[in-house]
Amino acid sequence: MSGAGGDILLSVDNVSLSFGGVRAISDVSFDIRKGEIRAIIGPNGAGKTSMLNVVNGFYHPQNGQITYRGRTRTRMKPHEAAERGIARTFQNVALFRGMTTLDNIMTGRNLKMKRGLVWQALRFGPALNEEIEHRQACEEIIDFLEIEHIRKTPVGALPYGLQKRVELGRALAMEPELLLLDEPMAGMNLEEKEDMSRFIVEANRLRGATIALIEHDMGVVMDLSDRVVVLQYGRKIADDVPAVVKADQAVIDAYLGVGR
């Protein structure tokens, strides 16, 4: 894994987030370096998904700031995040169930289409050329994820493991700089997990995406990631390379539920 020593792509500084009286995140800081695979782990309710939602602008933290590609902001809308190269997948698959695999992945190209709605509707001249170019990009992703056989299948009819793969395909279609994956392997069997791990590593290595992922399978986290940040009750309790995190007493206690 290449970029463990790369420039900082995104940093989160002293971020706190609460919903009414509930504190989801308290004063958390960490960074993501260009080219790395960064894991966010922690027990249920530790604030992992909230953290991803803060990063891509879905939640606005009450305190702290986010610096992405050198620009500091406190507020950013999800579509701005998407335009600036942040793509994500969701814990519960969020695809257009009635649309085919290909069409779902094509929606990932939407931000890259320059011609307006009218041009696209006409499917003529420059718009057509543009569509061909985007279709090519989608076909490369379909080839990459080995989902040729379900190209024309409505995703609602697909098994869960394949839906997860299509969702990753849609995120990759955006050619993101930063890819946020929320439990990409939840509910998968061993073989599906191995496939997904391979796709994540290759997306990182071959397609050059920096990746931040939430995952519960410790084996996967330790194998894939360059660095791991551990949250518990909204606080950061550890942040280091997998080998060190694995040996950290606070992390072990958090997972085994040892009370002090």
Next chain:
Amino acid sequence: MGSAAVRGDANDTFAKLLRAHAAVRGARPAFRHKDFGLWRTWTWAQVYDETRAIAVGLIALGLDRGDTIAIVGANRPKLYWSITAAQMIGAVPVPVYADSVADEIAAVLDHSEAGVIIAQDQEQVDKILSVRGRLPRLRHLLYDEPRGLTDYDEPGLHALEAIMAKGRAALGDPAAAADIDRRIDAGKGADPSVILYTSGTTGRSKGVVLSGERSIAAARDTVAFDSLTDRDEVLAYLPLAWVGDHYLNYAQGYVAGFCMACPESADTAANDLREIGPTYHFAPPRVFEALLTRVQIRMEDAGAFKRWLYRRFMDAAKRWGEKIANGDKVPLSARLAYRLGDLLIYAPLKNALGFSRVRVAYTAGEAIGADLFAFYRSIGLNLKQLYGQTEAFLFVTAQADRAVRSDAVGPPAPNVELRIAPDGEVQFRSPGMFVGYFREDDKTREAMTEDGYVKTGDAGFFEPDGQLKIVDRAKDVGRLENGEMFAPKYIENKLKFFPNIREAVAFGDGRAFVTAMINIELASVGDWAERHSVSYASYQDLAANPRVTAMIEEHVDAVNRALSLEPAMAGAQIRRFLILPKELDADDGELTRTQKVRRRFIAERYAPLIEGLYGGAREASISAEITYEDGRKGKLVGTAHIVDMPPHPKAKEARAA
């Protein structure tokens, strides 16, 4: 024999055939491949250029006349071209099964002495690299799909595309082009053209060496037999290393000049079939069975009107379809009903299956159920059977159009000499017959008779209409006490065509008569029990039910009646049978992993039941301690009721052909 020389055609190697196609039909499509969602087409002229580029590249890597070169992967145009490129140089291509595990691949690669390997992708490259230590001769490893391989740093690993680019550049020089031309001319028909390794289900796999002139002579005969032309098209989806693919697609394609379409991946083959709409098609019986099951399930889900329409017209097809296909006389009303059915049901159905344009379809490899076979014939698919072997370069027998039946595999293919040895073994001499096993002369001698026939290892006999019937492996065929032939698998297969019978084991070698032990199929018999309010707790319970016994008795009687109609088999009718109180299971060592019964093992374990079958008792019990493969011990307890079957009289006359 030697018919290629008699016919005096100079194109006696595949490289010469390719060069001729490039000249004669250069603009006709030769290959298609679906990649990135689009079908890409290459003409014969383009294929000739690409193949020459590979050949020049391989020469630069040091490949020379007489060397072997292994090709590991799925059906991709560049892998087919690599086969021809090797043949251009006079090297011998060895296609290897892509789904073999590393160990099996290592054995074949090592035995074939290949110094150069062309692999499809990272998966195959990884497999080969993992056994590189066992392949001292391996100098160069080429790959077709670069994905995931870009940062591999292995000595001798190259992208096939890079080798081709060098070849293309070199071909700009007229001297290099002339050199390739010379090498093509230097190729002789008698040279080894390809080595196909047998799948090894019956012992270690052997390398079957085929020559160019024999391969081409055999393919010419069958191309003429089925009137294949350069307007035909196939979907090349069978394993590259299997004789079926090398014959039906590669050899016949290169002889007839038709177009080979390579699917996008194994998973998309069904869909690609629909898109291409081949005119010539092969599939093993289990594929046809799976397709039919899918159709039936989809029809169950259809609306009431569609279901009615489907049933109504499938009945018409069942009654008249085969007769119409075989050119028999049928009443005008039936013809009209069939025509309407074709419009409403058969044609759309064939379209959904990708069979709309199929003129000739073959199946082979195992026995095909009569109902299954009749279904496809009745909707107007020209499905036929053939019998073949790698050693024959496939065709030994083939059914002609309009002379098709499900229970035999056809008369000898053109120019094939076929005979039945005294012990019942089928032996042949054929135009495409192999030259020998690679590096195993002793095995070659074992496989041949002194007068030059090849022993198939299969037992069979000729039907009155001249069609061959394969009954069993020759070594499994025995004799009853009175000398009548006893072919256990033949009888077992007949029983197993009944959905209620899952497994059957027949005994009779050296005995006075034939007996059988039967396993019922829990799914279908259980379904029957539910519908007829027969309550049961377990397999054993159901197997002991008298009504189930009566049902199976009818099936056995039907098999006996069928056997009585066949002069060679009438003596081997089942005289006594029982339903086994336990399901035969691979985990208990009673079946092989490929679900074949292990007859000897079963005979030992169930000896008390067999004694009962031959002892004249009304029932037999078994109570034995058995040790499972993993060392656990279990107890096998059960009682089976034994049923006597009156034999049918032997048919006096052979039925009209």
